[in-house]
Amino acid sequence: MKRLTEFVAGSRELADPAFSQAVVTWQKQHGRHTLPWQNTRDAYRVWLSEIMLQQTTVAAVLSYYERFLARFPTVRDLAAAPSEDVMALWAGLGYYTRARNLHACAKRVVAEYGGEFPSDPVLLAGLPGIGRSTAAAIAAFSYGTRAAILDGNVKRVFARVFGVEGYPGEKKVEDALWLRAEALLPGDDGIEAYTQGLMDLGATLCTRSSPACERCPLAERCIARATGRTDELPVRKPKKAQPEKSAVLFVVLDGGDVLLEQRPESGIWGGLQSLPEMDGHVALDHDSITRSDGDIAVAAGARFGAVEEVSALLPLVHVFTHYKLHILPYVVRLAQRGEAPAGHQWWPLARIDEAGLPSPVRKLLASLAKPSLF
DNA sequence: GTCCGGTGTC
């Protein structure tokens, strides 16, 4: 179990009563007050909304929330429901682990807490689907518990106002943000308006792009605003260089036919046909392949018949979401075709559109029709 | 197309 100090710690140097006061005052005047899960202290409703609002916008949640509540008015109703019903009602919201955790959580609240959500954020955070931030939000809205939230919106507000450098996904940066979140909590009063105010600021004014600083109650104390860096804070996730891989592909030709190979069901281009590869592996480390060894290509081509001529084509690059693939194509013209190896078949070039090929392979074969390019 | 995100898991 997490230690209590983790939730109530903070730092005197970071304390600033005027901060929470500004947020609370703004929330009462300009914040959101009429969302369906507001104006209630029913922890079940608060919890349901907070889980739905993880990774999901208010607009998307509204109709789902109403339907859930209509079908499952209390946590006992939800706990007693078949999981298929819960999943069916969640369908379309995404992140289906949330739905499974939601159901499991409802069952535990009934079994372990008599159907009443605990008011202690530490206990709440021990329930499935409820982390530190969500626990604090539920406790604050349902029970007025003085606890700090730190979701993506709040991270953005803090990073900008206080000029917090570094990517918030990094542990030391996140720890620093939690320290501020704890230190900036209001005193004994106003935790609900303060918590809601931080959420509202992040969602409506302090947006990722084009923040409405002119309407922000924190503008005069905002470091990002003062230094013109709202578009640089919070620091974006560093994107790691995408790996580069290579594949030697053979365009094995016999008259008007090309040899195709069925790819495995899983992995890239799963279930499609493609061109035969060297070693039967696409995606070798880019550095491990050079184009210098046409001999290998000749030898590899011999797998398919009597080789008449081998020529290298210009390499092409295909970009996937997670890596860059350099395709090194060789044309292998056969004097006489051998028996097609298992998983291979000869295909008339004239009907190549019907073969079900990945687009870079399709382009490669199409380019053969324009020899002027080579 | 790219970026983003609470929690759970590895």
Next chain:
DNA sequence: GACACCGGAC
């Protein structure tokens, strides 16, 4: 600490 989850914002 890295990643998966999945849909929305841009």
